[in-house]
Amino acid sequence: MFDYNFHWRPVFRSLPDLIGAGLTTLEVAVLSMIIGTLIGLGLALIRMNMRGPAYWFATTWVELARNTPALLQLFFFGFGLGAVGILLSPYTIVLAALSFNCAGYLAENFRGGFQAIPDTQLRAARSMGMTNWQAYTRIIIPQVFRIVYHPLTNQMVWAVLMSSLGMLVGFRELSGETQALASRTFRIFEYFAVTAIIYYVIVKIILGASRLLAARLFRY
Amino acid sequence: MEPTATFFSGFQLNDLWFLAQAAWRTLVISVLSISVGTLLGIIFGWMLYEGKLWATLTLAPILDAFRSVPLLIQLVLFFNFAPIIGLNLDPFMSGLVILSIYCAALVANVARGGMQAVELSMRRAARSLGMSYWQDLRYVVLPIGGRAVFPSWVGVALGVMKDSALVSVLGYVELLRASQILTTRTQEPLLILAIVGLFYFALSYPVSRYAASLEKRWAS
Numbered sequence: 001m002f003d004y005n006f007h008w009r010p011v012f013r014s015l016p017d018l019i020g021a022g023l024t025t026l027e028v029a030v031l032s033m034i035i036g037t038l039i040g041l042g043l044a045l046i047r048m049n050m051r052g053p054a055y056w057f058a059t060t061w062v063e064l065a066r067n068t069p070a071l072l073q074l075f076f077f078g079f080g081l082g083a084v085g086i087l088l089s090p091y092t093i094v095l096a097a098l099s100f101n102c103a104g105y106l107a108e109n110f111r112g113g114f115q116a117i118p119d120t121q122l123r124a125a126r127s128m129g130m131t132n133w134q135a136y137t138r139i140i141i142p143q144v145f146r147i148v149y150h151p152l153t154n155q156m157v158w159a160v161l162m163s164s165l166g167m168l169v170g171f172r173e174l175s176g177e178t179q180a181l182a183s184r185t186f187r188i189f190e191y192f193a194v195t196a197i198i199y200y201v202i203v204k205i206i207l208g209a210s211r212l213l214a215a216r217l218f219r220y
Numbered sequence: 221m222e223p224t225a226t227f228f229s230g231f232q233l234n235d236l237w238f239l240a241q242a243a244w245r246t247l248v249i250s251v252l253s254i255s256v257g258t259l260l261g262i263i264f265g266w267m268l269y270e271g272k273l274w275a276t277l278t279l280a281p282i283l284d285a286f287r288s289v290p291l292l293i294q295l296v297l298f299f300n301f302a303p304i305i306g307l308n309l310d311p312f313m314s315g316l317v318i319l320s321i322y323c324a325a326l327v328a329n330v331a332r333g334g335m336q337a338v339e340l341s342m343r344r345a346a347r348s349l350g351m352s353y354w355q356d357l358r359y360v361v362l363p364i365g366g367r368a369v370f371p372s373w374v375g376v377a378l379g380v381m382k383d384s385a386l387v388s389v390l391g392y393v394e395l396l397r398a399s400q401i402l403t404t405r406t407q408e409p410l411l412i413l414a415i416v417g418l419f420y421f422a423l424s425y426p427v428s429r430y431a432a433s434l435e436k437r438w439a440s
Contacts, residue, residue, distance in 0.1 A: 068417045068420045083410050
């Protein structure tokens with residue numbers, strides 16, 4: 001029954017490549033989180049404060065991002081836009097699709113966070129003579145940040161996991177690199193096993209860092 | 221008139237039927253894996269909640285691994301691992317097994333959260349009234365805890381439905397794979413991706429709306 005010989009040597013030999021690719025994964029995930037957070041914040045504010053076309057645009061974005069598979073979104077940015085002449089590099093495709101997806105999910109988190117802050121706080125800040133901008137950046141958003149911190153961490157983990165889909169559009173992040181190496185040696189199981197462990201470690205590092213940061217940020 | 225040989229043909233009406241069949245397959249694998257995963261997840265969640273030490277030492281890290289490794293990697297890994305131990309699984313079975321375990325790992329957390337949401341005093345009261353342990357679980361914990369976490373369970377289920385798109389990587393012709401096959405023939409990726417996106421949207425959006433409205437009604 002068990003006549004398969006494991007060959008780990010080629011995997012270990014290409015471990016530096018895999019770890020380098022892991023850093024690419026992390027880079028894409030972090031960048032898409034930053035872009036996604038900014039857009040998501042904008043979408044949440046638009047959905048709460050505006051009417052008309054802007055509201056519908058933001059709502060459509062959020063619902064599309066949340067109700068279709070991430071892989072479909074990735075294919076849209078890759079093959080869909082490619083068909084109408086917008087040719088993006090694999091890096092840009094993955095970054096765009098991940099940002100689109102993260103923005104949609106984060107917008108809902110932010111909206112929940114904003115709704116948890118009583119209206120009276122904004123009014124109190126305004127009557128103290130703060131401008132709208134000051135009231136938001138100094139009173140509202142710091143409190144919202146505290147509420148959405150945990151969901152943000154989760155989304156960061158999701159971004160890392162989702163970036164593995166880059167493999168399917170030819171992006172050489174951790175999964176793509178693994179696939180390329182595995183198809184050269186046909187040690188598919190061994191390569192992907194090691195990759196799984198690398199992903200696990202990355203996720204654990206993110207969660208640990210987030211916990212440390214939380215202890216530092218939310219001392220009071 | 222010279223007959224021109226062409227490999228590509230336009231999008232036809234019976235392609236829509238092809239997509240509908242693929243959507244049915246997406247639905248089948250989703251419903252099966254969500255059902256099995258939920259059942260397993262509730263059992264795991266109960267084990268995490270009740271069995272203190274041994275569960276946290278053995279079960280928790282395993283479930284955690286399934287949540288920290290990208291589903292795509294899990295699928296590829298399992299699909300290549302099954303033949304090693306002498307199992308000959310077709311893409312559908314491999315996808316079903318991994319999706320179910322993945323779903324179970326996510327549901328386990330939700331289920332444990334639900335059990336923790338039931339106040340201990342409530343359960344003690346149930347036991348004092350003469351209910352057995354299982355009666356207490358069935359008639360007290362299930363309705364109260366289930367209600368508390370129902371929205372997050374819907375979120376997990378829809379997530380698994382969308383993630384079932386990844387099974388296409390193994391060669392199971394579900395919705396996304398069908399869209400790729402059609403794209404290769406018709407060279408109209410934007411149109412087909414839009415139709416497929418609409419299919420997913422039509423599956424996911426009503427359910428998430430319904431869950432949101434239920435949540436609102438139960439909260440009041």
